[in-house]
Amino acid sequence: MKHLGLLLCLTLFLPWGARAELGAFFANKSTYGRTELNGGQKKLIPAKSIYPVIALEVAEKNHVLYRLLYPDTSVSTGSGFIVETDQELQEKKEGLIKVYKEVPNKKTDLTQFTWVPLEALLVTGRLEQSPDFPNLVFRAANYKGQLPLQLWVEDWAGIYRPDKDANYLTLTWAMLEQMQISRGKKQRILMGLVETGFSKDEVKLALGAPLKEEPLPSGELQWLYPDKKVIFLNGQVVRVL
Secondary structure, rough: OOOHEEEEHHHOOOOOOOOOOEEEEEEOEEEEEEOOOOOOEEEEOOOOOOEEEEEEOOOOOOOOEEEEEOOOOOOOOOOEEOOOOOOHHHHOOOOOEEEOOOOOOOOOOOOOOOOEEEEEEEEEEEEEEEOEEEEEEEEEEEEEEOOEEEEEEEEHHHEEEEEOOOOHHHHHHHHHHHHOOHHHHHHHOOOOHHHHHHHEEHHHHHHHOOOOOEEOOOOEEEOOOOOOOEEOOOOEEEEEO
């Protein structure tokens, strides 16, 4: 139970944001991700690192490519232009701001902007107007801190968990590293697999807390999950249905 208590406590202090819509990816080995599907800038993804998944693409060879949010450690600051007024910035205490790399004109692709968290922006006093947008004033801004890249990585490079976010896998891995269990069992838990002989703590690390717990007439205990049932006897898994 001490491992589960650690899981609950650490959840409050992880740096990841909201729950990833498409789950999370655990890098089993060091590999390269690319900013584009068919090439682009390469970034090394170190082994035993975990990232939110924001998109999937099925490749021609029947394998899947995952698009990850990857912290870019090579760029510590950036700059651009925002269109929000002082009042709009004050009212928008939370959320994201569109930032353009340069002052837009009529030839600019206005879909090519970067979403930046408001708290990550340092607004400067520099103002510029575009002759093509006479009613808008663009304010110069710097990015405080580091913004994540979006990299594509192949499925063989790691474990994909559509049912768990990066917070969960990060904490799970931290606790597994403290446990005296085999490397193979750690991998199976990260993959969300449950087998005969698993303890209750190991099942919770793999699947999370059950939706419901029911005693059975046989003296066994049943944990109900959305897609399976886990049966315990004397604190260990005896069947998975």
